[in-house]
Amino acid sequence: MSKPAIVLLSGGLDSATVLAIARSEGYACHALSFDYGQRHGAELRAAELVARTLGAIDSKRIHLGLDAIGGSALTDAAIAVPDQLQEGVIPVTYVPARNTVFLAFALGYAEVLNATDIFIGVNAVDYSGYPDCRPEFIQAFQTLANLATKAGVEGARFRIHTPLIALSKAEIIRKGVALGVDYSLTVSCYSADATGRACGVCDACRLRAAGFEAAGVPDPTPYC
Amino acid sequence: MSKPAIVLLSGGLDSATVLAIARSEGYACHALSFDYGQRHGAELRAAELVARTLGAIDSKRIHLGLDAIGGSALTDAAIAVPDQLQEGVIPVTYVPARNTVFLAFALGYAEVLNATDIFIGVNAVDYSGYPDCRPEFIQAFQTLANLATKAGVEGARFRIHTPLIALSKAEIIRKGVALGVDYSLTVSCYSADATGRACGVCDACRLRAAGFEAAGVPDPTPYC
Numbered sequence: 001m002s003k004p005a006i007v008l009l010s011g012g013l014d015s016a017t018v019l020a021i022a023r024s025e026g027y028a029c030h031a032l033s034f035d036y037g038q039r040h041g042a043e044l045r046a047a048e049l050v051a052r053t054l055g056a057i058d059s060k061r062i063h064l065g066l067d068a069i070g071g072s073a074l075t076d077a078a079i080a081v082p083d084q085l086q087e088g089v090i091p092v093t094y095v096p097a098r099n100t101v102f103l104a105f106a107l108g109y110a111e112v113l114n115a116t117d118i119f120i121g122v123n124a125v126d127y128s129g130y131p132d133c134r135p136e137f138i139q140a141f142q143t144l145a146n147l148a149t150k151a152g153v154e155g156a157r158f159r160i161h162t163p164l165i166a167l168s169k170a171e172i173i174r175k176g177v178a179l180g181v182d183y184s185l186t187v188s189c190y191s192a193d194a195t196g197r198a199c200g201v202c203d204a205c206r207l208r209a210a211g212f213e214a215a216g217v218p219d220p221t222p223y224c
Numbered sequence: 225m226s227k228p229a230i231v232l233l234s235g236g237l238d239s240a241t242v243l244a245i246a247r248s249e250g251y252a253c254h255a256l257s258f259d260y261g262q263r264h265g266a267e268l269r270a271a272e273l274v275a276r277t278l279g280a281i282d283s284k285r286i287h288l289g290l291d292a293i294g295g296s297a298l299t300d301a302a303i304a305v306p307d308q309l310q311e312g313v314i315p316v317t318y319v320p321a322r323n324t325v326f327l328a329f330a331l332g333y334a335e336v337l338n339a340t341d342i343f344i345g346v347n348a349v350d351y352s353g354y355p356d357c358r359p360e361f362i363q364a365f366q367t368l369a370n371l372a373t374k375a376g377v378e379g380a381r382f383r384i385h386t387p388l389i390a391l392s393k394a395e396i397i398r399k400g401v402a403l404g405v406d407y408s409l410t411v412s413c414y415s416a417d418a419t420g421r422a423c424g425v426c427d428a429c430r431l432r433a434a435g436f437e438a439a440g441v442p443d444p445t446p447y448c
Contacts, residue, residue, distance in 0.1 A: 060293075062293075063289045064286075065287045069333045095332070096333075097372055100328040103328075104325040105293070105321070107320070108290065108319070108322070108324070112320055131371065137372055140371050140372075141368060143367075144324065144364040147364050148355060149321060150355055
């Protein structure tokens with residue numbers, strides 16, 4: 001029987017690739033998505049489509065009141081999404097403690113399913129400067145996971161898999177294409193319209209387009 | 225100006241005492257409660273009353289879909305709340321990764337408010353055997369907090385305060401009484417009725433009643 005794993009799935013390019021990698025490694029994948037008041041609801045519809053297309057066993061969506069906390073351009077309508085990144089500055093699209101919250105839920109879900117493997121598409125190369133995408137954060141969460149849970153106390157050893165952490169966007173895309181990911185289904189844009197079409201100008205769009213170009217893969221993204 | 229702090233407030237006896245302690249230490253307290261599909265909704269109403277009575281600056285309630293995950297007698301109607309604890313066994317009232325999820329949200333909220341102090345009423349003495357109430361879990365979360373956040377990267381040092389961790393239930397009650405906590409407002413029972421009246425037989429009720437007796441304080445709990 002396949003080993004169960006939780007795969008955090010946003011509907012974006014990175015997490016779709018992670019799901020394909022987890023499947024290729026033989027895991028029985030349970031996709032987990034979050035509705036957290038993010039502006040791009042098209043991402044959530046994309047997540048369901050991606051989960052189905054790439055052979056996840058099931059997909060679950062959890063509502064989180066992160067918008068009640070605010071503090072990010074992605075959850076607070078009063079903060080504008082910027083077109084350009086500033087070198088060395090953590091951008092306003094940073095959502096306070098987002099990956100900590102996501103991994104905490106994934107951990108609880110893993111424990112309920114008797115799973116010890118959690119996959120997350122964090123990336124420390126082409127990334128936007130988010131602190132909770134760094135290897136030292138992931139390592140600290142893994143330590144926490146074993147202390148936080150009944151399963152950990154009983155001897156289970158949780159593993160947070162980050163197969164993209166050292167890959168460039170182009171390498172991620174090439175890996176996904178080799179594994180059959182249909183990137184036209186994924187949504188990365190911070191300001192995508194209701195049908196999932198991308199703006200082409202936000203920093204997520206720029207990183208994505210540059211990735212396809214560097215990978216030598218035609219960009220399948222539907223733009224507005 | 226007072227230093228801001230986040231206080232996790234459940235509406236139970238322990239967290240009410242924590243709020244009183246944080247206030248007595250001079251913190252400007254922002255109460256944070258969670259609606260996570262727990263059976264005892266009376267607890268949430270109690271949390272609001274306690275926040276107001278004990279001088280919190282404001283109180284926020286966040287909806288979490290923990291019930292979508294299940295796996296606990298507190299969030300899954302298919303699992304019965306037991307009357308008696310078994311020695312050395314983590315009970316079915318354990319909610320997978322609950323304190324990890326709660327602290328993750330508190331961390332995000334703290335970052336938005338420029339706060340670095342988080343208070344939580346975990347207790348490792350009279351406790352029910354939950355792994356996420358142990359000092360080593362709290363220490364691991366504090367380490368994680370500094371790695372997980374923009375504030376941490378910029379030099380902030382988060383502190384998770386656990387003023388009850390080494391106290392017996394009787395010591396907690398005596399401390400709270402000295403600080404003016406009105407425990408008749410708090411709800412600990414896992415099966416409280418809609419008005420907050422306690423069943424008197426579940427393990428939370430037994431621990432609470434024994435605490436009042438040991439403290440030599442008349443039990444103000446409204447029972448069914």
